[in-house]
Amino acid sequence: MKLKHFLNLEWKQFLRSASFNKSIGIKILMIFFALYFIVSFLIMGIGLYPALKKFFPDQDPLATLNSYLFFYILADMLMRFFLQKLPVMSVKPLLTLPIKRNKVVHYVLRKSAFSFFNWLPLFAFVPFSIMLLINGYPTISVLFWFLAIMVVTLIVNFLNFIIESFSSEKELSFLPIILFAGSLFALNHFEVISFSELIANAFTAIYNNPIFILVPILILIALYIVNFKILKSKLYLDSSLKSKVAVVNASSMEWTKRFGDIAPFMQLDLKLIWRNKRPRSTVFLLIFGLLYGLVFYPNPQFADSPMIFGFVGIFVTGIFLINFGQFIPAWDSGYYKMLMSQNIKYEQYLKSKYTLMILSVIIMFVLSVPYVYFGWKILAAHFAAAFYNIGVNSYVIMFGGSYNRKKIDLNQRAAFNYQGTGAVQWIIGIPLMILPAAIFGLTAFFVNFEVGLLALILCGLTGIILHKKLIKFITQKYLDSKYKMIDAFSQD
Structure with missing residues (x-):
């Protein structure tokens, strides 16, 4: 089955859903919020370079931004965990058809690359990159720096899916990600491990020597493979039919x-x-x-x-x-x-x-x-x-x-x-x-x-x-x- 067939099935499911007309108000509200974030990121991207130049006149704006990328990545990770859901389509009917499971899993993962959360950074970092080029920064270096930003965005995307798959069945599943992000922030804040400096040095290295872009690309490929194996292992008809046995403590109340x-x-x-x-x-x-x-x-x-x-x-x-x-x-x-x-x-x-x-x-x-x-x-x-x-x-x-x-x-x-x-x-x-x-x-x-x-x-x-x-x-x-x-x- 080709990609266009999967897309056609999802479009029909969206339009023919019994809740389509009942959810119009929510969809309009979500579009409003999406436009709000797009405009906010766009304004931030346009004003970022002059703002950094104004508040940090003795520093290179790019180096200053790099030093804050750790906090951006941390915020992106938290936002995705709470707001972004796995792009799972209704695949159960397809499992009875002669369609390879690999194709279905590849489609689900590749679809996630077009998530709104992956497009949103473009509205901030594209204007900032253009400002860098206008101010005489080397074109090749800026392009590879921007590419590194997008690769890291996809890394966070697939990392979120792994965290989701292991925590979705647990009670208060948001606590591990809160503790993880809080620990990283605390270690950085109290200068036990300077993650902000490590991330800044990594992006600076890619800017100075584009060959280092291979490192985040390899990490992205590895995460894609891990996600592929996790989703494929769950893609069985009987995986959702197993009855869960739980001990219930009876109480007369x-x-x-x-x-x-x-x-x-x-x-x-x-x-x-x-x-x-x-x-x-x-x-x-x-x-x-x-x-x-x-x-x-x-x-x-x-x-x-x-x-x-x-x-x-x-x-x-x-x-x-x-x-x-x-x-x-x-x-x-x-x-x-x-x-x-x-x-x-x-x-x-x-x-x-x-x-x-x-x-x-x-x-x-x-x-x-x-x-x-x-x-x-x-x-x-x-x-x-x-x-x-x-x-x-x-x-x-x-x-x-x-x-x-x-x-x-x-x-x-x-x-x-x-x-x-x-x-x-x-x-x-x-x-x-x-x-x-x-x-x-x-x-x-x-x-x-x-x-x-x-x-x-x-x-x-x-x-x-x-x-x-x-x-x-x-x-x-x-x-x-x-x-x-x-x-x-x-x-x-």
């Missing part, structure tokens, strides 16, 4: 019975969270949320910024509410049709999730009490934010869930996984985070801190008083969208 008729639903939600990879990540993220305040509170420049107190308070006490709640009812998308065929009250189904989120807010507030070390104002802000999360954000996020139409694979890794994310998740961030921070910040600024706290608490109390009416209204929204959700979750 007797304590949930005190919640009455919503207890069975709470038990199902707790089991779903603990037994599946992606929802389980919402529990691990509680640690990140709890420590989030340490980014701001020890810093004196945020001491007089009440808006920051409100924002961090909402985030710390509502980390589970936000991460779990935004995918209601998509967590149940795998068996939503079966669930809706049962004789259950939808209001009980929603109340169980509401109760779970409220309990998380209370627990996170209690765990955040040690922040009183930085001042009573912070603890008071967390208390007011917890009220707002309970009385406002819980209903906002459940209302937004009635517009969810994206299916979620519970066993996929959680780190920067955008499956199930639609326009709702982007839009709902405004009332969830920005609105309470603005209410608190503006009130505290124009009146005083205590009135800002009171404004958040009153908003929360209003929602708590209107609980029954709000739950009935939200339940009706879900019932109105019931069959649309069933149809959407049934799509592959």
